[in-house]
Amino acid sequence: MQTISLERAVAMIPDGASLMIGGFMATGTPERIVDEIVRQNKRNLTVIANDTASPGRGIGKLIAAKLVHKAIVSHIGLNPETQRQMTAGELKVELVPQGTLVERIRAGGYGLGGVLTQTGIGTTVEKGKQQIKIDGKTYLLEVALRADFALVHAFLVDYLGNLSYALTARNFNPIIAMAAATVIVDADNIVPIGVISPDHIVTPAPLVDYLVMNA
Amino acid sequence: MEPQIVIARRIAQELAPGMLVNLGIGIPTLVANYVPEGMHVFFQSENGLIGTGTPPEEGMAHPTLTDAGGRPVTALPGACAFDSAMSFGLIRGGHLDLTVLGGLQVDQEGHLANWMIPGKMVPGMGGAMDLVTGAKRVIIAMQHTAKGASKIVKRCSLPLTATRPVEMVVTELAVIGFANGTATLLGTGPGVSVGQVVAATEASLTVPKNVPEMQI
Numbered sequence: 001m002q003t004i005s006l007e008r009a010v011a012m013i014p015d016g017a018s019l020m021i022g023g024f025m026a027t028g029t030p031e032r033i034v035d036e037i038v039r040q041n042k043r044n045l046t047v048i049a050n051d052t053a054s055p056g057r058g059i060g061k062l063i064a065a066k067l068v069h070k071a072i073v074s075h076i077g078l079n080p081e082t083q084r085q086m087t088a089g090e091l092k093v094e095l096v097p098q099g100t101l102v103e104r105i106r107a108g109g110y111g112l113g114g115v116l117t118q119t120g121i122g123t124t125v126e127k128g129k130q131q132i133k134i135d136g137k138t139y140l141l142e143v144a145l146r147a148d149f150a151l152v153h154a155f156l157v158d159y160l161g162n163l164s165y166a167l168t169a170r171n172f173n174p175i176i177a178m179a180a181a182t183v184i185v186d187a188d189n190i191v192p193i194g195v196i197s198p199d200h201i202v203t204p205a206p207l208v209d210y211l212v213m214n215a
Numbered sequence: 216m217e218p219q220i221v222i223a224r225r226i227a228q229e230l231a232p233g234m235l236v237n238l239g240i241g242i243p244t245l246v247a248n249y250v251p252e253g254m255h256v257f258f259q260s261e262n263g264l265i266g267t268g269t270p271p272e273e274g275m276a277h278p279t280l281t282d283a284g285g286r287p288v289t290a291l292p293g294a295c296a297f298d299s300a301m302s303f304g305l306i307r308g309g310h311l312d313l314t315v316l317g318g319l320q321v322d323q324e325g326h327l328a329n330w331m332i333p334g335k336m337v338p339g340m341g342g343a344m345d346l347v348t349g350a351k352r353v354i355i356a357m358q359h360t361a362k363g364a365s366k367i368v369k370r371c372s373l374p375l376t377a378t379r380p381v382e383m384v385v386t387e388l389a390v391i392g393f394a395n396g397t398a399t400l401l402g403t404g405p406g407v408s409v410g411q412v413v414a415a416t417e418a419s420l421t422v423p424k425n426v427p428e429m430q431i
Contacts, residue, residue: 024262024299025285027278050299051339054285077338078285086337095337098261099303099345106300119307119348122378125340155279167290168262169279171299202298 001161004210009184010036012210016069018046018147020105020176025051025078026058028169030153030186033212034061044069048105048147050098050172051075052082066090072145074098097125100142102175107144109178114143150180154203157187158194161208162201170202177203186212216431218387221404222356224249224431225385226315229354230256234312235305237261237346240284242356243315259311261302261342266294283342306342307349314350316343318357318384320371323418325380325393327355328373340376347377359386365417367391367398388412390429397421402429 010033013019023029037045038061047068052075053060062068063082070092076082085091096104103115116139120126130141152173155166163185165173177183185208219242227249230236235257238244247267250256260267260282267282268289276287290296305311320328327347330340347353357366367384383401384391389412390402399421403412409426 024283025281027262027281027285051341057285073339075339075341077336077341083337095339097340097344098299098342099307099349102299102303117307117348119345119377121348123344123375125344165296165298166279167277167296168260168264168281170296171263174298175300 001205001208002210003213006032006036006212006215009033009210009212010040010042012182013037013042013149015042016044017042017149018048020147020150020172020180021047021049021059022151022153022171022173022176023049023053023058024168024171026053026060028153028165028171028173029053029058030151031058032186033151033184034058037062037067038065041065041067043067046070046072046147048072048145050101052079054078055081063091070094072096072101074101100125102172104142104145105172105175105179108146109175112144114141116140117142145179147176147180148182150176150183152177152183152185152203154185154187156189156191156196157185157208157211158191158196158205160193161185161205161211162196163187163203163208164196164200165202174203177207182209183207184210184212190214216405218358219245221387221429221431222385225390225429226354226356227251229313229383230254232256235259235265235310237306237311237314237350239314239316239343239346241317243317246315246356259302259305260288261306263297263299263302264290264294266291268294303342303345306345309349309351311346311350313352313354314346315354315356316346318355318366320366320368320373321355321381321384322368322371323398324396325382325398326371326378327353327376327381328371329355329376331374333374343376347381348379353379353381355381355384357384357386359388359415365415367416367418369418388415391420399423400426402427404429405431
């Protein structure tokens with residue numbers, strides 16, 4: 001793991017990159033990184049995340065700045081701007097059931113080609129997907145997802161890069177930390193090695209490429 | 216009594232000690248206010264918590280503790296936090312005893328549509344498809360009609376949430392079950408007659424000889 005300034009961390013992200021971003025309605029989203037992406041005006045991004053939050057919060061800021069070309073998410077209902085851009089044809093939105101979305105990301109990080117789920121059978125979600133029968137039950141084949149970057153928010157990080165999370169700010173963060181080529185972490189607290197007990201480390205240090213330094 | 220309160224109180228009667236329960240937004244959230252005295256029920260919030268409590272007192276909100284709508288909540292003693300893969304493993308894996316969700320339409324075989332109105336409202340399915348597919352029991356909490364039209368229909372005109380039928384719908388007028396793939400009137404709302412329910416319902420309803428009135 002390398003420590004890096006906020007500006008340099010975001011400068012690594014090229015226009016057109018795919019980003020997995022932690023957070024659930026902006027809880028557990030690395031807001032500093034999102035703000036810096038807006039400041040550096042990174043364009044044409046593909047965002048893979050639970051939702052597009054609400055205007056002015058988390059991923060909602062990327063949507064408002066029109067930096068997102070495609071969003072792969074489970075919910076956009078609390079962000080009218082996402083719906084407006086989608087209807088106007090300015091933004092592609094792929095809606096994925098939440099449990100399927102997180103499993104596709106998990107598969108991407110765990111070396112699996114995809115997962116089989118009954119969720120979505122008989123709905124618009126099954127369109128164009130292979131169906132597989134096992135023990136008399138029909139499943140959809142949902143393929144794995146990976147991204148160029150994972151932007152992770154943690155509660156604690158030690159000097160090695162071990163991460164732990166707080167309460168409902170955990171959500172997609174430990175899952176996306178497995179599924180991207182480059183993992184960038186912003187943490188609420190940077191603490192010495194040993195402060196986080198081995199049993200309480202959720203994301204092991206070797207998964208973390210860059211830790212954004214305190215301002 | 217307000218229709219939402221009638222619905223929430225009736226559904227609360229379906230709770231049993233030790234159940235793991237997921238409540239959707241809207242009327243379903245109100246069910247948590249009517250857990251029978253002394254009964255312990257686990258409430259899951261799909262953003263990663265079992266043991267969701269009431270909203271915090273003013274000034275006590277914490278940015279890492281919110282509900283599935285992003286609003287501040289509290290965690291009860293014994294609460295447990297986990298990631299989204301675990302959260303949906305609980306839901307899809309058959310560990311969730313009951314989910315209570317809102318609905319736009321339910322058809323006479325119990326199929327639910329609750330995630331979009333084409334051309335009008337496309338919020339996304341969020342966790343709804345996984346919840347209806349995976350929960351052991353699905354109860355829909357909704358008003359019986361919308362703008363005068365029955366929400367319990369012969370066939371859903373809106374896109375389905377899942378092909379798995381729900382077990383029960385509770386409205387301010389009726390309790391309807393879907394055993395054997397047919398809609399059966401299991402109860403009427405306070406002061407509501409069977410005739411009123413049938414008149415307000417588009418779906419074909421099986422009406423048993425004795426239909427009890429909700430006791431709430």
